[in-house]
Amino acid sequence: MSHLLWLLVGVLGAGAAVQVVALVVLRLGRRMLSRHREERRTRLRRMLLTALLGEGDEARVAFAALRARRGRSWHEVENQALSLLPKIKGDARITLTALLLERGAVRRAGRGLRSRRMVARAAAAHRLGSLAQPESTPHLLPLLRDKHFLVRRTAVRALGQLGDPAAVPALLDAVVRDDSLTRDAMGTIQRIGSAAVDPLRAELASVTGRGVSTGSTGRGGSTGRGVSTGSTGRRAALAATGLGLLTDVGSVPLLVRVLERSRGRLRVATAEALGLIGSPAAVAPLLTTLGEGDPAARTAAATALGRIGSAEAAGGLARALDGADRDADRAVAAALLRLEGTGREVLATTGSPYAAEALAVHRVRQDA
Amino acid sequence: MAVIVVADDDADIRDLVGFKLEQSGHEVELVADGAAAVSACRERRPDLVLLDVMMPGMSGLDACRALRDDSGLATVPVILLTARAQESDIEQGFRAGADDYVVKPFSPRELASRVTAVLARRRAS
Numbered sequence: 001m002s003h004l005l006w007l008l009v010g011v012l013g014a015g016a017a018v019q020v021v022a023l024v025v026l027r028l029g030r031r032m033l034s035r036h037r038e039e040r041r042t043r044l045r046r047m048l049l050t051a052l053l054g055e056g057d058e059a060r061v062a063f064a065a066l067r068a069r070r071g072r073s074w075h076e077v078e079n080q081a082l083s084l085l086p087k088i089k090g091d092a093r094i095t096l097t098a099l100l101l102e103r104g105a106v107r108r109a110g111r112g113l114r115s116r117r118m119v120a121r122a123a124a125a126h127r128l129g130s131l132a133q134p135e136s137t138p139h140l141l142p143l144l145r146d147k148h149f150l151v152r153r154t155a156v157r158a159l160g161q162l163g164d165p166a167a168v169p170a171l172l173d174a175v176v177r178d179d180s181l182t183r184d185a186m187g188t189i190q191r192i193g194s195a196a197v198d199p200l201r202a203e204l205a206s207v208t209g210r211g212v213s214t215g216s217t218g219r220g221g222s223t224g225r226g227v228s229t230g231s232t233g234r235r236a237a238l239a240a241t242g243l244g245l246l247t248d249v250g251s252v253p254l255l256v257r258v259l260e261r262s263r264g265r266l267r268v269a270t271a272e273a274l275g276l277i278g279s280p281a282a283v284a285p286l287l288t289t290l291g292e293g294d295p296a297a298r299t300a301a302a303t304a305l306g307r308i309g310s311a312e313a314a315g316g317l318a319r320a321l322d323g324a325d326r327d328a329d330r331a332v333a334a335a336l337l338r339l340e341g342t343g344r345e346v347l348a349t350t351g352s353p354y355a356a357e358a359l360a361v362h363r364v365r366q367d368a
Numbered sequence: 369m370a371v372i373v374v375a376d377d378d379a380d381i382r383d384l385v386g387f388k389l390e391q392s393g394h395e396v397e398l399v400a401d402g403a404a405a406v407s408a409c410r411e412r413r414p415d416l417v418l419l420d421v422m423m424p425g426m427s428g429l430d431a432c433r434a435l436r437d438d439s440g441l442a443t444v445p446v447i448l449l450t451a452r453a454q455e456s457d458i459e460q461g462f463r464a465g466a467d468d469y470v471v472k473p474f475s476p477r478e479l480a481s482r483v484t485a486v487l488a489r490r491r492a493s
Contacts, residue, residue: 049387053476084380090475 041076048080051099052092066099078105085130086161097131106131110139121146122154129158137164144174153184160188168192168199168242172235182238189242197248203239207232207266208257233262237269244273252279259285268300275304283308287316290332295325302328306335311342321352333358370415370487373397375405375431376449377423381472385418385449388476389483402426406434409441416487421450421461429464436465445486449474 051062069077081096082105088096100106105127112124125143128136140162143155156174159167171185189196240258243251252274259270259282271289274282282304289301302320305313313335320332333354336343344362347355372394374385382398389396397408402419403426409417417435419428426434428448435441448461451472458469468486470479 045383046387049383053384053388053391055391084384087378087380087473088384088476089473090477092476093473 041080044076045080048077048084052084052088052095063095063099067102074103078103078108081105082127082130100131101133106133106136110136113139113143118146118148118151122148122151125151125154125158129154129161132161132163134162134164137162137167141167141170144170145177149178149180152178152181156181156184156188160184160191163192163195165192165195165199168196169203172203172238175238176231176234185238186241186245190245194246194248196242197246197251200239200242200246200248201251201254204236204243204251204254204258207236208254208261233264233266236262237266240266240269240273244269244276247277249277249279252277252281256282256285259289263294263297267294267297271297271300271304275300275307278308280308280310280312283310283313287313290316290320295328298325298328299331302331302335306331306338309338309340311339314339314342314346317343318346318350321350321355323352326354329354330357337362369393369395371395371397371412372416372418372483373399373405373408373412373414374418375399375402375408375423375428376418376420377401378420381420381449384476385479388480392480392484394483402428402431402434405431406438409435409444410438413440414444415490416483417444417446418483419446419448419466421448421452421457429460432461432464432466445490447482447486449479 047062047065051059051066053059054062066077078100081100085093085096085100109124109127109131112120112127115121115124121143125140128140137159140155140158143151146152146155152174156171159171168189171188175181175185189200236258240255243255255270255274255277259267259274262270267289271286274286286301286305286308289297290305292298298320302317305317317332317336317339321329321336323329329352333347333352336347336355337358339346344359347359372389374382374389374396375398376382376385377400379400382400386396386398397412397414399405399408401423405417405419405428406426408414417432419431421428423431428450432446432448435444435446445467446465447468447470448466449470449472450457450461461469467489468482470482
């Protein structure tokens with residue numbers, strides 16, 4: 001019996017010892033592998049940086065060595081190159097882009113867009129964005145309808161890197177379908193820059209002919225583009241915001257026209273855009289909006305007048321401190337405060353509690 | 369040759385800037401955040417500091433202010449490196465005591481030229 005017991009203990013002990021040895025070997029192996037990978041990555045990074053930023057023969061030799069890489073070895077180069085690409089400009093970017101295009105990086109990324117794996121599609125969109133080739137726009141646009149938010153957002157950002165104004169209408173549609181893309185889409189429109197002005201103006205001008213906008217999404221009948229008049233109003237509101245963010249002074253007459261004819265969300269967005277642009281030409285129409293009934297439009301108009309900062313608005317702002325709506329009154333008081341001397345004088349003479357509040361905040365800020 | 373401290377939380381940027389500046393003949397110390405940049409500056413007494421604005425923990429702007437408040441480092445030139453290119457951001461950088469501003473994405477060659485110009489200005493003064 002005792003022999004059997006000792007045998008059992010021996011077998012268990014030997015098993016445990018084998019397990020410990022295997023674990024140690026596994027850990028050492030992993031550590032060596034990880035160190036080997038890190039060394040390889042560092043060597044490759046050095047070669048890439050030499051090819052991009054080096055001088056003379058040294059750079060030419062490194063560039064030739066990179067071009068000669070094939071298979072998995074090239075994929076490592078491509079991954080590192082695509083990581084560096086969005087962070088540089090000038091000669092280094094031109095050299096790196098040329099290398100990646102020559103080795104078919106766009107084609108490979110294009111294949112990734114059709115992957116069934118969400119992460120692969122997002123990675124492919126990211127790569128196309130980094131490579132910033134305008135011909136990639138039509139390949140990225142379908143991703144704005146992808147069922148996964150991550151893919152849609154990556155596509156929106158990639159379109160910003162491409163800077164192609166042809167993407168603007170599809171970007172507006174994407175935000176109408178999914179509000180949570182608003183910030184990224186507006187960032188992309190800003191990256192596209194002045195080239196985005198024409199498509200944005202066209203979008204906004206399309207509602208002026210109708211003379212009305214519901215300003216809310218999902219209502220109304222369908223149009224030639226297959227969107228409801230509600231979503232048309234939403235698209236126009238986004239276009240107004242885009243023009244405001246681009247501070248496009250040339251769009252002021254169009255924005256004023258839309259401000260005068262629209263209501264709801266579109267009117268609010270138009271007033272905000274006029275404030276962002278800061279043109280004194282918008283003061284009179286904004287004062288008219290301030291004198292009307294819609295509290296959201298009045299609040300936006302007051303904030304815009306504060307941003308424009310014209311002393312001409314002081315009288316109209318003072319009359320608007322009528323206690324009809326708390327948010328509008330607060331915005332009016334804040335706008336008067338932004339007019340500095342003239343505005344503060346007006347605030348001191350009105351009996352509005354919001355004027356007193358604004359002056360108190362101003363005093364606290366001054367003391368700080 | 370100058371001693372330059374470079375702080376950026378992005379390893380790619382550290383590699384790019386470090387390589388370019390070393391290639392230009394400078395000695396470069398690379399760190400990943402503002403606090404590490406301040407302590408590296410106290411230890412190395414560099415000729416120039418390059419700071420990314422948006423870093424975890426202590427930002428580049430806070431690090432710049434900390435350097436300006438340190439009597440031994442108050443005159444060390446600081447170049448800010450950032451993706452934020454709005455006028456107000458640039459103004460904020462200069463108010464924090466920066467000497468120059470480089471916007472990302474950047475041209476490594478242009479960055480090296482700016483470093484040379486800032487160092488030359490410092491030597492001349």
